[in-house]
């Protein structure tokens with residue numbers, strides 16, 4: 262039986278110098294056949310497998326990850342969680358996720374360090390202020406907590422900020438979602454992996470999916486680096502490589518893959534206890550529990566599959582951060598990295614059936630899918646198990662690019678994280 266993480270197991274293991282903790286999940290060899298295979302061991306893929314087993318009792322399931330769990334965007338993102346999206350469809354999806362976040366550590370018996378410290382989206386001009394009021398009103402109509410702060414309110418909530426913004430980015434106000442915040446990204450992947458494994462899901466790392474066997478328009482299985490695996494249903498959750506895999510299955514996706522980068526500073530004592538985002542500047546910042554300032558930059562303006570971004574983007578972001586927070590000017594940056602984000606023309610995700618029967622796709626989260634992880638996995642598991650979209654993900658089908666019913670959040674929120 263799975264060891265539960267609690268004060269008693271902690272005390273017991275402390276007496277044994279922490280030498281006997283069992284592995285959090287097994288690493289079995291793949292079986293020749295599964296009821297369902299999930300391609301991609303990021304947060305969304307692992308959450309999908311977990312909810313398939315937990316809610317739909319589908320336990321003959323494997324997650325196939327080409328490298329290590331969470332090594333894609335899940336382990337590379339800046340961990341911002343919020344649900345204050347403008348359009349009803351996105352608000353419903355992200356609020357569904359938010360409600361799951363609020364009980365996730367208990368559900369998984371794994372501390373995902375979800376911290377509802379509040380997310381502020383800054384307004385630097387009159388247009389920003391109008392956009393913020395519109396979005397806050399829309400959020401409230403959807404039952405999502407959201408409020409408008411004036412400049413003084415921003416300063417009270419975040420004393421470290423300089424409202425003059427270096428002259429270029431004066432802060433006139435902000436929207437605030439108090440239930441927004443951050444979560445520990447690795448813990449999300451590991452927590453879902455451990456909980457899915459406990460329900461019987463096989464988690465197989467270093468197992469790239471290279472192709473599909475399709476007959477009479479129906480998927481039969483996947484060709485992998487560890488041989489052929491038969492599967493009745495296949496869920497693709499390979500952020501960054503979605504269009505590559507879709508092409509191998511014989512259909513095209515309207516997604517573009519671009520590098521997005523982030524960086525952290527040296528650790529310092531607690532100085533910033535909320536998340537600050539600025540669409541105009543395209544910079545956002547929070548402080549991790551280790552004390553590092555976690556800074557997100559914008560995307561590179563070209564298609565790329567390298568997991569790194571270019572220097573001008575970093576320079577521009579840090580310039581803006583230093584103008585908003587002059588007190589950070591002399592801090593040193595410790596490291597930076599990048600991920601590959603798949604973005605749809607309307608900046609909304611795809612959670613859908615595909616032209617191949619038994620093959621489902623979850624992708625296109627762009628720069629902002631971490632916050633959706635629990636909700637995405639939950640509704641995608643429903644879609645796979647029942648072969649029908651959940652009411653929440655029905656608007657996010659591939660068909661919207663044919664019907665023209667796009668959910669264009671690009672202009673609405675500017676920064677998607």
Ligand SMILES: Cc1cc2nc3c(=O)[nH]c(=O)nc-3n(C[C@H](O)[C@H](O)[C@H](O)COP(=O)(O)OP(=O)(O)OC[C@H]3O[C@@H](n4cnc5c(N)ncnc54)[C@H](O)[C@@H]3O)c2cc1C
Pocket residue numbers: 300301302303304305306325326327328329330331332333334335336337338339340341342468469470471498499500501502506521522523557598599600601602626627628629630631632633678
């Ligand atoms: C720098 C950066 C900052 C971000 N900041 C935020 C933020 O603050 N808030 C937010 O909400 N979102 C943010 N995001 C976006 C967020 O990280 C992603 O939308 C989200 O993590 C996607 O999760 P996923 O599980 O779908 O993808 P991933 O974690 O990328 O998982 C996909 C997995 O599929 C695997 N894979 C790919 N091809 C194959 C194959 N052929 N066979 C087997 N496995 C395969 C990959 O190795 C990878 O592990 C950020 C992204 C980046 C890069």
